[in-house]
Every structure is written in C-alpha cells, then in structure tokens.
Amino acid sequence: MTVTLGLGAAMASQANTLRMAEASDIASLDPYSVTESNTLGFLHHIYEPLVRYSADLQLEPALATSWKLVEPNVWRFELREGVSFHNGNSLSADDVVASIKRAIDPNAPIRVNVPTVVDARKVGELSVEIVLSTADPLLLNYLTTVYIFDKEWMTENNALQAIDLRKGEESYATTHANGTGPFTLESRQPDAKTVLAVNPKWWDTPQHNLTRIEFTPISSDATRVAALLSGEIDLMYPAPLQDVNRINATAGVKVLQAPSLRTIMFGMNQRDDQLHDSDIKGKNPLKDVRVRKALYQAINMELIQKKVMRGNSRNSALVVAPEVPGYDAALNQRFPFDPEAAKALLADAGYPNGFRVGLDCTNDRYVNDEEICQAVVSMWARVGIKANLTAQSKGNHFQKMLGGGSDIYMFGWATLPMLDTFSALAGFLATPADKLGTWNPGGYSNARIDSLIDQISGELDEPKRRAMLAETLEIARDEVAVIPLHQQPLSWGIREGITLPQTPDDTPRLWYTKVN
Amino acid sequence: MLSFLIRRLGQSLLVMLAVALLAFSMFRFVGDPVTNMISQDASVEEREQLRDSLGLSEPLYVQFSTFVVQAAQGDFGISYRNQRPVSDLIAERMPATLELVAVAFVISLLVGVPMGVYSALKPHSWLSHVFQTLSLIGISLPTFVTGILLILTFSVTLNWLPSFGRGEVVNIGWWSTGLLTISGLKSLILPGIMLGLFQVTLIMRLVRAEMMEVLRTDYIRFARARGLSNRAVNFGHALKNTLMPVITIIGLQLGAMIAFAIITETVFQWPGMGFLFIQAVSFVDIPVMSAYLLLVSLIFVVINMIVDMLYFMLDPRLCADRGTANSH
Numbered sequence: 001m002t003v004t005l006g007l008g009a010a011m012a013s014q015a016n017t018l019r020m021a022e023a024s025d026i027a028s029l030d031p032y033s034v035t036e037s038n039t040l041g042f043l044h045h046i047y048e049p050l051v052r053y054s055a056d057l058q059l060e061p062a063l064a065t066s067w068k069l070v071e072p073n074v075w076r077f078e079l080r081e082g083v084s085f086h087n088g089n090s091l092s093a094d095d096v097v098a099s100i101k102r103a104i105d106p107n108a109p110i111r112v113n114v115p116t117v118v119d120a121r122k123v124g125e126l127s128v129e130i131v132l133s134t135a136d137p138l139l140l141n142y143l144t145t146v147y148i149f150d151k152e153w154m155t156e157n158n159a160l161q162a163i164d165l166r167k168g169e170e171s172y173a174t175t176h177a178n179g180t181g182p183f184t185l186e187s188r189q190p191d192a193k194t195v196l197a198v199n200p201k202w203w204d205t206p207q208h209n210l211t212r213i214e215f216t217p218i219s220s221d222a223t224r225v226a227a228l229l230s231g232e233i234d235l236m237y238p239a240p241l242q243d244v245n246r247i248n249a250t251a252g253v254k255v256l257q258a259p260s261l262r263t264i265m266f267g268m269n270q271r272d273d274q275l276h277d278s279d280i281k282g283k284n285p286l287k288d289v290r291v292r293k294a295l296y297q298a299i300n301m302e303l304i305q306k307k308v309m310r311g312n313s314r315n316s317a318l319v320v321a322p323e324v325p326g327y328d329a330a331l332n333q334r335f336p337f338d339p340e341a342a343k344a345l346l347a348d349a350g351y352p353n354g355f356r357v358g359l360d361c362t363n364d365r366y367v368n369d370e371e372i373c374q375a376v377v378s379m380w381a382r383v384g385i386k387a388n389l390t391a392q393s394k395g396n397h398f399q400k401m402l403g404g405g406s407d408i409y410m411f412g413w414a415t416l417p418m419l420d421t422f423s424a425l426a427g428f429l430a431t432p433a434d435k436l437g438t439w440n441p442g443g444y445s446n447a448r449i450d451s452l453i454d455q456i457s458g459e460l461d462e463p464k465r466r467a468m469l470a471e472t473l474e475i476a477r478d479e480v481a482v483i484p485l486h487q488q489p490l491s492w493g494i495r496e497g498i499t500l501p502q503t504p505d506d507t508p509r510l511w512y513t514k515v516n
Numbered sequence: 517m518l519s520f521l522i523r524r525l526g527q528s529l530l531v532m533l534a535v536a537l538l539a540f541s542m543f544r545f546v547g548d549p550v551t552n553m554i555s556q557d558a559s560v561e562e563r564e565q566l567r568d569s570l571g572l573s574e575p576l577y578v579q580f581s582t583f584v585v586q587a588a589q590g591d592f593g594i595s596y597r598n599q600r601p602v603s604d605l606i607a608e609r610m611p612a613t614l615e616l617v618a619v620a621f622v623i624s625l626l627v628g629v630p631m632g633v634y635s636a637l638k639p640h641s642w643l644s645h646v647f648q649t650l651s652l653i654g655i656s657l658p659t660f661v662t663g664i665l666l667i668l669t670f671s672v673t674l675n676w677l678p679s680f681g682r683g684e685v686v687n688i689g690w691w692s693t694g695l696l697t698i699s700g701l702k703s704l705i706l707p708g709i710m711l712g713l714f715q716v717t718l719i720m721r722l723v724r725a726e727m728m729e730v731l732r733t734d735y736i737r738f739a740r741a742r743g744l745s746n747r748a749v750n751f752g753h754a755l756k757n758t759l760m761p762v763i764t765i766i767g768l769q770l771g772a773m774i775a776f777a778i779i780t781e782t783v784f785q786w787p788g789m790g791f792l793f794i795q796a797v798s799f800v801d802i803p804v805m806s807a808y809l810l811l812v813s814l815i816f817v818v819i820n821m822i823v824d825m826l827y828f829m830l831d832p833r834l835c836a837d838r839g840t841a842n843s844h
Binding site for chain 1: 546547558560604671681685785
C-alpha cells in the first residue's frame, strides 16, 4: 500500500502533463499570421496580450496594468513591471510599439482584428500610447488578440515584419516562439505534436498545476474519441455529439457541455428581384417580412433542440448569445412555433400554396449542420415551402453564399474575437458597403440600423451604447432580418480528475487547469 | 533502346502535364481558399487583396503556367494552411508515409506468401478454407472500418497499442524515423496492419492461384518422378517460379499503397503525405494539393516506366515488333 502511494506521489511530482487533442492543428506559431480562433487560443499559452479575458470572459489586465483615454482616439497603457520573455529579455514599451506596428502591417492578416489602430508610440519605459483613426469603444476587445513580441528577438531573427505569402517567404516566427506566457515552447512537429513546458518565471500567480502540455491534433472523430477512451489523452474537443453518451458511460472520462457563443442562423436573399431556385418568377417572396416570419414560425426549434441537438443547444431569438455585451434578455423571446400562423402569413402574402426555394447548408462546419437543415426542410414542407437543400463542405458553401448565389443560407456567428454585439451588426445586419455587411450577401437593409451602427461605432459611453445595441437587435428580430436558430453546444471530452473552466468561446485556458 | 527511353520519357512528361492540368481544373470546384484564410471581420476589399496576392484572380491558364514553370524548378509555393514551403512540408512527411508503406509491405509479404503457399499445397485442408474466408472478408471490408475495429480492439479495449500518431521519433539527418523507438514501433503496428491487410489478401490469392498452376506443370511432375523431396519440389522449384509474376504485381502495388495510405493516415492521425493532402483538401490549400497529386503521378509514372523497361530488357521480341511496325 505504501509502495503504491509513494510511487503515485513520485509520478505526480515528476510531471503533471496534460495531453490534449483538437480536431485540427494550429496553423502557425506566429499569432499575427492567422485570425483563426483555435490557433490564437492555443498561442495564448505562449504569448500574451495587453488585455485578456478571464475565465468568465471579462476583460482583465494582462501585460498592461492600467489604461486611460488621453484623447478620444488616443489610449495610454501602463505596462506591467518585471515581466520577462522566455528568452530572458524584459518587457518594455519598445516591444509593445514594435508589436503593434507589426500587427497593423498591410501584410499581417491580424490587422483585420485591429481595424481602427493606426499607430503606437513610446511615452516612457513602461508606457505606450495607441493611436486610433477614430474613437473606438472596442479597442480593449481588439487588443485581446494582439500578443506581444520581444523586439530584440524579432530584430535578431529578421521577423520584424509580417510575411508576405505572395513572395513565398517563410518567417522565423512561424516555426519559433518567444512570448511572456505561462508556458514555453519545447518542440513542435506540425500535424503531429506540439509540446509546451511550464514557464517558471511567469509574472502571474499560477492557478494551474501543470508542468507540461502535449498538444496533438486528431482530425478523425472516431480516433479522437478512441484516444480519450483508451487513456492516451486527457482532454479533447470537440467531442462529437453522437459519442457523448458513450463517453459518459465509460468510467474515468466524461463530457463537459455548455452552449457556446456561436449562434446558428439562416440568412435570406432580400436583395435580388428574383430568387435563384424558385418557381416564383419576377418577384422575390423573401423581401416580404410576412414570408420571412412564416418561415421562422414553421420551424419547431423545441424539436430540433431535443432530437437533433440531443438537448445540448440553446434556442435563441437574438443573433447573439447571452454572454455577448449588448444582449438583452427581455428581447430574447422567439416568435412561437405555429404552422397554422405560418400558413396564414404565407396566404396573406399571396402564396397560399407556398413556393419552392433553395436552401444552402454546410456539412462540415457547425454542429449537426446538415441534420438541422434536413429537419427544417421537412418542417417547411408542412406549410407548403419546398426547400431544395444543398449541403456541402464549407469551402464551397461560403463561396456560393458570400458570392450571393444562395436563396436561404446557413451561417454561424460567435462575434469573436471582438466579443461584442457590434460584430454581428457590422458583419451581417449592416447594409453591404465597404467594410460593413461583408457577411450580408442577402442584402438585408434597414436605414435605422445603419444610422445606429454609425453612432455605436464611436460611442464611448457604455450604457448609451448598450441601449443602442439592444435597439438594433430588436429591429432585426421584428423584421426577421435573419432567422436565428440556436447557440450550438460546446462539448469537451475530459478525463476525471481534471478541472478547468469551460468558456463559451470554445477556447480552453489551461492556466486554470488542475490535474489530480 | 535509347530512342525507346527518350520516347517513354516524353510520354511520361505529357502524362504529368495532363495530371497537373486536370488537378488544376478540379481545384475550381473545391471551394474558395480565401474564406478559410481570413477573419470573418475582413472587408470585401481585404478579401480581394488577398485573392490578388495569391494570384487567384488571374485567369486559370496564367495560374497553370505559373505553377508549371515554378514546379519545374522545384518550387511549389507556400502552403496556405501551414504557411511554410510545400516542398519542405512534403519532405517532412515523406519518411512517415514511406515507413508505414514499408511496414505494411513487409507484413503483407510475411503473411500473404506463406498463407498462399499453404492453401496451394493443401487446398482441401480446413485451414485453407479459413484462409479463403478471411481473404474474402479482407477484400470486401472497407479499410477505414478495419482501422476503427483495430483501434477499438487493441487500443480502447485491450489498451495494448496507441490509437494515433507515430510515437517518439528519432531524427537521422532530415529523415525522421519511428523504427528506433519502442513507442514508434508500437505505433506502426495497427496502421501497418490496416494498410497491409488488402495486400495480404491480394498476395495470398495471387500466390495460391499461381502456385497451383505451376504445380500442375510437367517439370514439377518430372521433378517428383526424379525422386526429389517434397520440400525441394515445392519450395525450390514451384515457389521460385510462382514468385516472378507475384513480384511484378506487388511492385506495382507499392505505388498504389503510397497513394492509398491516405485513408490509413487519416484514421490513425499518421503525419504522412496522404494526411497532409486530406488536410489540404479540407482547407482548400491549393499549393499542397497540386504538389501532392503531381508527386503521386510521378511515382506511378516512374514505376510504370521501370516495369516497361524491365519487360523491354527481358523480352527482345518487343523491340523486333516495333521494328517491323515502323517499316510499314
């Protein structure tokens, strides 16, 4: 007995390794060369931003300890003292300035995450000013994805500038890393294994007890589940919904589930005078709010929640999740499921026998995406809408959808990395123009929303801003700008004895992880 | 001989160009790489800019000729997904695939040949019937099902072997090998079996059919009449003559195994070239897809060329035939 205990204790003190698997590998070690949230989430263990999200998604100081507005478009950040990079260099204002300049380089993909930042300047050894093109209430949200590099390291390795894919250059930062984060890079084999070791000199008080992280991408769902069941990994995500019961039935492993930030919706073509795939010629029924509402009320979300999503999704009347600033619980009332009312609305709009319409869905992007669409097709059929379903891979789907080729299309929106209702407004509720409405190929347009967006983007008074955000959400709901369905579930498979907070942005923050 | 070689090389080059063109026209149906590469907050303008900088807005024939010219110089561009040179990525993944194929190949020979020989020598024994049934199952079961079953049995239930990856690898120069570590060897077993299973059944059936044929020939009867031992007749004479056509077929199968390793690599998260390709398809990583397709067709072309030349050397009549044909 004593022997086993002694051995167990020895192993525990030797290494608390967390072995985790995800469906895809991180794209690069350079956080400025990608905007994909999985990659940025993982790199957060190595690199850190000025401001970060806590486990309950609240903004909190990271490398900056405080900030204030100097002018409406100039923010001053005071940096944390005594922070050192993994190579031993200490953090200074020069590092932050060089990093921000690298991030806003035209060749840096991350620049779209900091659209209003135009300059950064040093005002003291540990004091930096960030200059914006216009007043922007979302600067702190933006900065959570801009991780800070060591200027000296970048200069030594010729990585001061983001790479230009067109020139066929490979950057040192793509394959090497030097951050300030809780873990240091030990080794990396793309698509096979990336190992992190604990950073003993981390400035923050560790709330974890890990010494090592072994990250392995496993793209096949079945293999990932098998690896968890056989004890080869401790944490994996996503856990496929069809395997949840099986994992929970196995001793020693379980599935953590919660609704995510990602709202799944149907967008509708309200722009063209005629639909692409319909028997109604010469006019576009989806321009009529009664038709859109009929489509909405013909969908039985309770049933989809129970049968297709196995009780794990959260039905939503709004286009953003409750965790997203700007969400208003009072508005979150779905129009009731009512096929009779839907039929009446259709008849009222002049389509007593319904009509045919094209429905485009992904089959590899969202949780149970194709199944949801199949269910909706049969629900619509009951009120006379004959939807012609095309379910295809995301590459093709988004090409068709964003090119304006779809009648009704599925898409999801998590408001990340901005984590604010404004992301949804600018993305798919604004009338398409320049930088706005990029994800609004259906061409939904409302003058009041557009003018509100204009005001919200520069409004620094938070209560005022929230009120305006809520107003836009209400208009969008009442006009059925899109048909919101639900927030899809996150599910992480985990070995018993490991504790970590499950954040709705689907990004494990392993510096809160405890292994027993 | 030289003119034949030159003609054959010319043909091979044409085949490669055709494959490249075919691959290239296919990519238009795989989807839009830009959607995967840029944040959803990007503006239309930024999307167009990226498309321009990747050369995607140019007409297809321009993209194709740029690709061919660069490929001829060994430059396959930068992977959209990994942001690293494609040639480096393929070189990194090649050892994994080749080791896997080699192991599967050895397994298929070590298991397939004895099974075939046994069932040819004792066609009516119960064990031969078992082999026949097993081979039927092996041929008709989809490989990914075999893989999942292997994982379920040996990883999940018995906990003997790892369900994914290559285990620990040792680097010898640029070659990374899993053959020198315990975990590397363990990791090779299941995917090796999965990839080798179809070959086992193929070789077994081939050896069995060929050997039964040979056993019926006159020189075997003479050998027996001369009083040679069973062992000498069966293994010295019969097996030797059986193996010639078998070697030709399994040589050609090598190319197929490299190409079809894709499924095994996907199931076992094996970091090889096939897996790289599958990942590239789901990300619409055009440079990687085109380089891989070109590489696989190169492998096939080279193997076919070697086989042709072997025939040419073994059978002088091929030469004579062509000579008469040309004179007409």
